[in-house]
Amino acid sequence: MNPFLSVTVLFVLTGFFLVVPIIPAIRELYRKSDAQPLLVIQKHAGEIRHFSEGFRSYVEQIKPVFEQCLSSGTTARGTLKDKAEYFVMGDSAVASIREVRKQDGECNTVVVACADLHAPGVSNFSREIYIRGKFQGGDYNHYRAILGDKDVQLGAHSIVMRWVHSVGAFSAGHDCDLNCRISSDSSIKLGTRCSFLRLNAPRIELGTVVADQNPAPQNGMATPAVPKRYLYDEDFEIPAGEIFHGNVVTRGKLIARKGSQIFGSIKSNKQMVLEDRVLVTGSVISSEHLEIGTNCSVGGPVIAEREMSIEPGVRIGTTTRQTTVSSPKIVSKENVVICGTLWAREHGEVARHG
């Protein structure tokens, strides 16, 4: 082959293979098909009520309709701006909902009840429900989402797909599947064997709650504004009945023995065990598993990076000092009260005592 041609071919081929990967780059540079900043949510903070508030604004568009139905005690049908069908009930008769509930229990319209509503069991509400009065759902119902201006009560074995928000108290019977957002401005009560993901209310009761038997902080033992920090490179135990002032951080396992009181926060980089009747005024953070024993009290956030088990009688936070309990997996026994947020990223469950 002609050496000149060979060199030319070599240069052309090399140039071609160098340019090929740059062609899409040049195209993207000039077309700017993906040149927007990454979406950073500026206007809300991931609040649990975000979707319920959005839905409230959404149904506001038919406010004149449900006010008219309420005053006349009649029903109305129509379509919303996004073509979704709605059904408004002006009274609380169960008979009304039967107008949109098919024989097989399916109800695929947005339901607005202007007064109290009782939803018959074995129903499937595939669109949202908005109840301006009290809501009582039958057993074995499926819901997409519920917004209640007063109390919301779900029957046993109910399933909610997306969210519930009740201005009044929320309660769910046993064996409900609540793997969604549940919030209440008043309180939440879950029956046994209910599963959950994210709950928020001033008071959350898991299972049947009996009177508190938790240790009260001893008088005159107020935590200083900035507690002293104690670091331990190995496992560490706080002896039974000990009163400890300060923040404790351990590299190993941390065990707070029965009846110990910690005026500060505790952190373990491995497993953490709070035995019965332990009191912690601050936060409890475990990088692995966390076991909270019977009748323990915690004032601040409780975090376990792997799993958390909560025994009966545990009280976390107060209605005036609400807090967060969070872990990928949470198994709580009955008779547990948490004030604030209870968040199981993967699975939460109310287990039967014993």
Add this chain to the structure above:
Amino acid sequence: MIYGLYIIVALICIYTFRHYWFTLNRLFGFQRHPYIDIDTADWPPVTILVAAHNEEKVIANALDALMVVNYPREKMLVVPVNDRSKDRTKEIIDGFVERFPGRIQPFHRVSGKGGKAAALKDAMELVETEVILIFDADYLPGAGLVKQLVAPFFDPEVGGVMGRVVPMNVGANLLTRLLDLERSGGYQVDQQARMNLRLVPQHGGTVAGVRMSALKEIGGWNDTSLTEDTDLTYRLLLFGWKTAYQNRSECYEEVPETWPVRIKQIMRWAKGHDQAMITYSFKLLFGKHRATLRERIDGTLLLGVYIMAPVTLLGWILALGVFYEGFVPLHGIIALLSFTAYAAVGNLAAFFEIAAALRLDGTKGRICLLPFLILGFAVSTFSVSRAAISLVTDAITGAEFHWDKTERFRAAT
């Protein structure tokens, strides 16, 4: 010469492995976001320091954003740290003080040592809270950001917090698009992997927080450092405090839009980082303190990231020297295979990291720009090497560090 080259190749291989380890961890490993779920708590009082030096173009946006964040008003005080500004920064800040009485307490600094660390150090006289957050004036915090950055401080082991920085002016030109890719890789993969693996997430000095008691314990802000953030990260580590990285606590920033500004910025970072390397690497690796073995190793590697640029340049020179000397380093075939393997895998480590970050961010088109990163890489390599040389000449001549402010490009509001 050949042994020097072997050492450089070994170092490059270590960093290559590190890139892959971090990327694979982000793609397939256990992800740690322990504090992000804390949305309800008895929130502690917080002071938010907003560092501002001639920031008339951007300070109003930052203060506007901070006035509407979701945090108990009575527990939040914003302190704009106006560091010897000669433009309208003071006037703008004072306007906000009037509009939001009791919520903003300005710190107007008219003299003193230059630099952010020196300004923050002086502003500490106004801070009475245990939790301090720091923003640069070009940042736009979202509604939930303050709570997200405060939440890790409920962990008594956490001394510092760092959020994720997201460029806002991405589409301006090629440089901003490249910086966007670099930021994605650096935060979405690098920082989060270090958080996942319990290594050393780096405090970035903005979209960040520090615990007052920890800051006091380590001796406060170091105003001799060009990068007070890197300095803070290592001093916290040596004293047994952790820096938590919050990948979902995102905040918009403005990135440089011209190459000279970018070069100046990266030279300052490199110089400060190298300065921290000289101060802390030996102490971190071999000293008696509370850092774990993995923190010691990762922390040392992190300190070395900027010095790797001149080291790589030196490696290229040595490789040429070895070649012209006619030396065959190993058996020919082994050398060829090693070279091919590195060309196929090693060279792509940083690209792989950024590509993974873009995938995790859910973006599509911007991945096409990856080949242009070679340009950014080349500019960085020479700028960072220049910074290293400058550090040495400064040490010889006894020249003092001086702090160059990054120029802003936003239209004034």
